[in-house]
Amino acid sequence: MSQNLDTDSVFDADVLVIGGGTAGPLAAYKAKAANPALRVVLLEKANVKRSGAIAIGMDGLNNAVVPGFATPEQYVREITIANDGIVYQKALLAYAERSFDMIRELDQWGVKFLKDENGDFDVKKVHHLGTYVLPMPEGGSVKKILYRQLRKAQVLISNRFMATRLLTAKDGRIAGAIAVNSRSAELLVIRAKAVILAAGAAGRLGLPASGYLWGTYENPANSGDGYALAFHAGAELTNLECFQINPLIKDYNGPACAYVGGPFGAYTANSRGERFIECDYWSGQMMLEFYRELQSGRGPVFLKFDHLAPETIAEVEGILHKVERPSRGQFHAGRGTDYRRDMVEMHISEIGFCSGHSASGVWVDEFACTTVAGLYAAGDMASVPHNYMLGAFVNGAIAGEHAAEFSRDSDLAELDPGQIEAERQRTRAPLRNATGLPANQVEYKIRRFVNDYLQPPKSPRKYEIAQKRFAEIRDDLKRLVARDAHELMRALEVHSILDCAEMAAAASLYRKESRWGLYHHRLDYPERDDDEWFCHVQLYKDASGAIACRKRAVDPYIIPVETAERDAYDRLRILARN
Amino acid sequence: MSFAENPSEFPVTVDPEKCIADKGCTICVDVCPLDVLRIHPETGKAHMKYDECWYCLPCELDCPTQAIAVSIPYLLR
Numbered sequence: 001m002s003q004n005l006d007t008d009s010v011f012d013a014d015v016l017v018i019g020g021g022t023a024g025p026l027a028a029y030k031a032k033a034a035n036p037a038l039r040v041v042l043l044e045k046a047n048v049k050r051s052g053a054i055a056i057g058m059d060g061l062n063n064a065v066v067p068g069f070a071t072p073e074q075y076v077r078e079i080t081i082a083n084d085g086i087v088y089q090k091a092l093l094a095y096a097e098r099s100f101d102m103i104r105e106l107d108q109w110g111v112k113f114l115k116d117e118n119g120d121f122d123v124k125k126v127h128h129l130g131t132y133v134l135p136m137p138e139g140g141s142v143k144k145i146l147y148r149q150l151r152k153a154q155v156l157i158s159n160r161f162m163a164t165r166l167l168t169a170k171d172g173r174i175a176g177a178i179a180v181n182s183r184s185a186e187l188l189v190i191r192a193k194a195v196i197l198a199a200g201a202a203g204r205l206g207l208p209a210s211g212y213l214w215g216t217y218e219n220p221a222n223s224g225d226g227y228a229l230a231f232h233a234g235a236e237l238t239n240l241e242c243f244q245i246n247p248l249i250k251d252y253n254g255p256a257c258a259y260v261g262g263p264f265g266a267y268t269a270n271s272r273g274e275r276f277i278e279c280d281y282w283s284g285q286m287m288l289e290f291y292r293e294l295q296s297g298r299g300p301v302f303l304k305f306d307h308l309a310p311e312t313i314a315e316v317e318g319i320l321h322k323v324e325r326p327s328r329g330q331f332h333a334g335r336g337t338d339y340r341r342d343m344v345e346m347h348i349s350e351i352g353f354c355s356g357h358s359a360s361g362v363w364v365d366e367f368a369c370t371t372v373a374g375l376y377a378a379g380d381m382a383s384v385p386h387n388y389m390l391g392a393f394v395n396g397a398i399a400g401e402h403a404a405e406f407s408r409d410s411d412l413a414e415l416d417p418g419q420i421e422a423e424r425q426r427t428r429a430p431l432r433n434a435t436g437l438p439a440n441q442v443e444y445k446i447r448r449f450v451n452d453y454l455q456p457p458k459s460p461r462k463y464e465i466a467q468k469r470f471a472e473i474r475d476d477l478k479r480l481v482a483r484d485a486h487e488l489m490r491a492l493e494v495h496s497i498l499d500c501a502e503m504a505a506a507a508s509l510y511r512k513e514s515r516w517g518l519y520h521h522r523l524d525y526p527e528r529d530d531d532e533w534f535c536h537v538q539l540y541k542d543a544s545g546a547i548a549c550r551k552r553a554v555d556p557y558i559i560p561v562e563t564a565e566r567d568a569y570d571r572l573r574i575l576a577r578n
Numbered sequence: 579m580s581f582a583e584n585p586s587e588f589p590v591t592v593d594p595e596k597c598i599a600d601k602g603c604t605i606c607v608d609v610c611p612l613d614v615l616r617i618h619p620e621t622g623k624a625h626m627k628y629d630e631c632w633y634c635l636p637c638e639l640d641c642p643t644q645a646i647a648v649s650i651p652y653l654l655r
């Protein structure tokens with residue numbers, strides 16, 4: 001590999017998109033559509049054909065705002081309440097207003113949604129208040145359809161490149177990025193007028209209970225690089241203490257999934273087969289009730305299908321075992337679990353960052369702009385809460401259009417050779433080390449400490465111990481060793497994972513109250529404190545390079561929320577019969 | 579450099595009779611999001627090189643000859 005160590009390839013882009021999963025393809029497509037003369041480059045760690053959360057398709061839109069079922073205003077209100085009031089409503093509204101047009105565009109491209117006998121979209125109720133779930137029983141081909149659009153639009157695709165650092169200009173605006181090839185270890189320097197981050201969730205933060213590093217809820221390629229890239233470039237991140245925690249099939253660690261089963265009559269139950277929550281929509285409050293049930297004598301928790309008619313179950317299986325996580329059927333068969341007879345045992349996932357499901361992300365406004373000029377973020381890693389797949393598409397589109405406009409009015413910034421050299425040294429070190437620590441061991445240790453100390457409920461003393469352990473591991477990073485380009489990618493991912501672990505600890509310690517149910521449940525401050533903490537917690541890199549936090553007031557609501565509605569998500573529990 | 583050996587069962591198996599990598603196919607290697615598959619330089623067939631699998635199935639579903647079988651990794655099974 002030594003022949004590659006000191007040579008870089010350099011190229012220029014008008015718009016550089018990092019991450020070709022869900023938001024990234026839409027961002028690249030819309031940037032190109034806005035101005036076909038632009039050089040739009042889509043950089044992907046895996047292969048755009050099969051990457052990210054939707055690699056193998058998806059079984060439904062979790063947050064479709066379809067006329068006749070919901071209005072954008074209702075949706076903004078629902079998510080404001082579901083996220084305990086801490087939202088930037090303008091970004092939610094920007095999403096909701098374009099939600100239906102995006103569904104229609106996807107429909108025209110050939111993505112198949114459930115329709116009724118009149119050919120209208122057949123939306124189902126899963127949320128606490130409104131109706132937003134649009135099933136996609138044949139949603140396996142989403143990726144193929146996106147890929148076709150990208151080829152048609154002549155987006156330049158670079159697969160197997162992992163972005164490792166963003167480059168910034170003297171005035172702080174974005175200048176480009178550095179990436180490393182996971183097959184050859186080649187270093188790529190990209191100059192760009194605008195950069196869109198769409199690198200997905202931080203899915204390898206906690207360790208799944210199975211102990212298998214790759215048995216995560218999220219696609220494990222999403223190792224939190226996007227969060228680390230943004231942080232080191234000086235962008236603000238927000239609500240990182242609002243972790244992602246999901247109710248999943250125990251051990252399999254994928255969704256069961258109540259959003260698919262719910263509309264058919266399936267529900268979350270305790271070991272007696274009784275409902276204990278009114279609504280299966282994933283929220284921090286729902287997860288807190290789930291956690292309490294697990295801790296009570298009535299656990300464990302199950303997803304219950306066995307009361308449904310055999311034809312209904314066959315229909316549910318036809319969806320759950322074909323798209324999204326199609327190995328579900330094999331898992332159940334291996335354990336002799338049959339929906340007709342058995343309830344499906346559920347558990348609580350490892351923690352992660354993900355705005356797609358909760359609210360932890362890089363701060364963005366209604367145009368997907370971060371706090372760094374020329375830098376955008378979209379999808380799971382951007383701060384629009386509960387945004388899911390359709391949010392990734394819409395906000396990707398918004399980012400692409402805005403970035404196209406931004407790049408028209410700006411020049412390529414001058415690169416700072418010091419930044420490039422520092423990154424060359426950091427990314428080459430594991431290859432140069434003749435002996436040392438393999439990435440999988442360091443990663444296991446970080447993620448086990450994340451489970452031991454950061455998993456809610458949160459205790460400040462545990463968090464301080466975690467910070468000490470993380471600091472010790474930071475010292476170990478220089479001893480990471482890679483024998484080939486693949487191991488180099490894993491070693492560099494470990495850097496991102498450690499960055500995310502430290503950010504999770506800092507943000508959680510800063511917010512001295514409990515909020516978002518289980519996501520930020522502090523044992524020393526068990527109550528919500530709206531007087532002090534009705535605000536976002538912004539996390540950023542200070543002048544010394546350390547993590548710092550500050551409060552950001554919640555902007556005045558543009559869609560008012562009645563006081564009486566505000567606590568709707570706090571009243572999910574169905575009282576036990578005895 | 580030496581690492582201690584730490585054996586694990588590979589969740590992905592390739593049927594060498596069916597695999598047509600020797601005719602130029604690299605589809606499974608191309609699509610795996612975790613990039614854990616390779617064509618073996620000696621056998622000329624696809625194989626799993628790194629035990630880092632999300633049991634997501636693109637390799638199995640996209641293989642033109644149904645040469646690949648993915649099982650749930652043992653720790654989760």
Ligand SMILES: Cc1cc2nc3c(=O)[nH]c(=O)nc-3n(C[C@H](O)[C@H](O)[C@H](O)COP(=O)(O)OP(=O)(O)OC[C@H]3O[C@@H](n4cnc5c(N)ncnc54)[C@H](O)[C@@H]3O)c2cc1C
Pocket residue numbers: 018019020021022023024043044045046051052053054058059060061062063161162163164198199200201217218219221222223225226254255259324325356357378379380381387388389390392
């Ligand atoms: C198992 C599962 C089931 C889900 N079910 C549903 C559902 O039914 N309905 C729904 O609406 N939503 C669902 N979601 C959520 C939805 O899929 C996500 O919110 C959405 O796809 C996120 O899009 P994204 O573009 O942010 O991330 P992704 O689509 O995950 O894309 C991120 C991309 O970035 C790449 N990448 C990562 N790091 C780097 C780097 N350093 N350099 C270059 N590239 C990088 C990754 O390889 C990946 O391709 C589900 C998610 C999961 C994981």
Ligand code: SF4
Pocket residue numbers: 592596597598599603604605606607623624640641642643644645646
């Ligand atoms: S896709 Fe199938 S035939 Fe092609 S290389 Fe892989 S295993 Fe062999």
Ligand code: SF4
Pocket residue numbers: 590609610611612613614615630631632633634635636637638648
């Ligand atoms: S199941 Fe997924 S992660 Fe595992 S080898 Fe196949 S494509 Fe790769």
